[in-house]
Amino acid sequence: MFRSQQLALKYFAAAMTLFGIMVVAGLLASTYYIHDGFLLNTLDFSVAKMLHIDTMIIWLLMGFIGSVYWFLPIELERETEGIKLAEVLFWIFCAAVAVVAAVFILVQYGPATEMSLWFINQGRKYVEAPRWAAIGITLVVLVFVYNVVATAIKAKKITGIIGVLMVDLIPLFGLYLIAFPSITNLSEDQYWWWWLVHLWVEATWEILIGCIMALALMQLLGTARRIVETWLYIEVALVLGTGILGLGHHYFWIGTPDYWLSIGGFFSALEPLPLLGMVVHAVYDAGAHRMKTTNKPAFFWVMAEAFGNFIGGGVFGFMMTLPQINLFTHGTQWTVSHGHFAFWGAYGCGVIAVIYLALQKSRACEQLDGTVWKWSFALLNIGLVGMVGALLVAGIAQAFYERAMGGSTLQAFMQGQANVWFVQGMVMRVIFGVIFAVGYVALMYDLLTIGKRRVAVAGVKPRVARGPA
């Protein structure tokens, strides 16, 4: 095994650990809604919520970085350039994440000075990490870009997938620089902030996971390179062709001109197209290979990714994206419902699929299957879809009672929160959250032991693990 792939396994371990912290923080954050005064002035909602979202971003990012470190030497047939630097930065990355989390929990907030933004919390959604840590993340991404580009140059070989990946890494790095400034004018602040958030999540990350899924499909099903690359180009054309101006759906209500209502509405209505294409691609490939694979869990997680991305990102996004609807749904639990489904479907499932592929190789299993992964797959997806449904019910109640009927005032907000359907939705969300958490435990058990267990599953010949070489 290449050193790059050993590093990938470390990134996967870190990612799955953070995934666990995300689940715990999520359960915590959901408790505030059903228990008034929970941990008030001790660990307020804002801290739990921030931990929940930031660990999600970091575990997915670590999953992507790990996936690229895993596939890069296979694709370019050589060790990753500058791997030593990448190994050092991995530990710095982990240490920085731990310090930031500790500061979030223990210090929480500071006075209204630039120093607070440098060392405690930047107070900007998704990019709360204090500036010193944001510099660290910039450094990690920079070295990651160097690794990919330098390896391609040394290999004197740029495949279509690596080409797309290399171009995609420019915005992945460049857009993150928006994490730093604190602009006084909130309209300008949010204008640029959405470049970071939207053009990362709905463009750059989509292309990145597209590249990763392309590499995974070739390994998983042996799909021909020509087909995979053609699909990747179509996907890039559609994702960026619709997603760049789809940015407009975030510019409806922040002070920006009203032409964004039409532009954002139109282009974001088209945003599900590439995701539908990915479903067609995945189903076609699976059918073409008669669903025969040596890695069942990876195969099912790839399928979950394709459908989850389309339904969670595409359909649930479309449902609330037109300005006439968004006027009522914007900033309600309806958004949360879409957010959970989309991040899980588009990215979470994809990272898990790649981890199963990597484990098959690192543990030298001809076949990867078993019972535990099926349980974790079912529990995680039922838990997730249950949470999404519960949040949607709560969100619809909120949109009607707080927004449409109440006019969004402080009192209307609280009345919406007390509405019986809203409350029931919040309780159901916690219940399905617990199911999701059980699924996470099963997933971790499976990831730690699959390919090492001597279980008698029909048609499976487990081999004794050699462990990571």
Place this chain on the structure above:
Amino acid sequence: MYAQDPAFWRAGAISSTLVMLIVLVFLTVDSLATIRAGGANVPSYTVINKEIRYEFDGSAHRYRPVIGADQQLFGRSYSAAEAENLMRLGKLVIQSRNCINCHTFFGNGAYYAPDLTKAWLDPAWQQMWMPMTQAATREEAIAAFLMNPEKYPTWSRQMPNLKLTRDEAVAVIAYLKWMSAVETNGFPIHFGHIQTN
């Protein structure tokens, strides 16, 4: 056939991306001119010296902020430089206290606490907080609440005490007042125009 050659699709990917990026650059130049403080949609910071209302505009088919006569804030008016300094401090309060991870601003943020886009105009300050705090003005009532939220509990959900100083409270209230005057294309709809009981 062209379609069977990946290079054909690569050309499509590159051209569609470039076209969209160029359009985005043009729109960004125009949008930034509209949203600078003092631009068509975003008032200059001295708007905190004015009365602000939120009214339905029949010709535009939506609610819009209306800027009225002079109205002092905390018993005084602010020069352009003073107002800008106050806004800078207000924004730092919002970021350092992590407001956006409970509240939303322009609907963006977290959903545990009310949206603050038009919070300055909320009827509840006059109806509930002014009697509760014995304050003579809306801004003094908000300041009393923000500095000691536990003293003035309202509905079932409470705001934590974020140890705001008087200066910080004044700055963040000025910021909310300025924000309520931003033209937000009618969001939130009907704000303050529905009697809720």
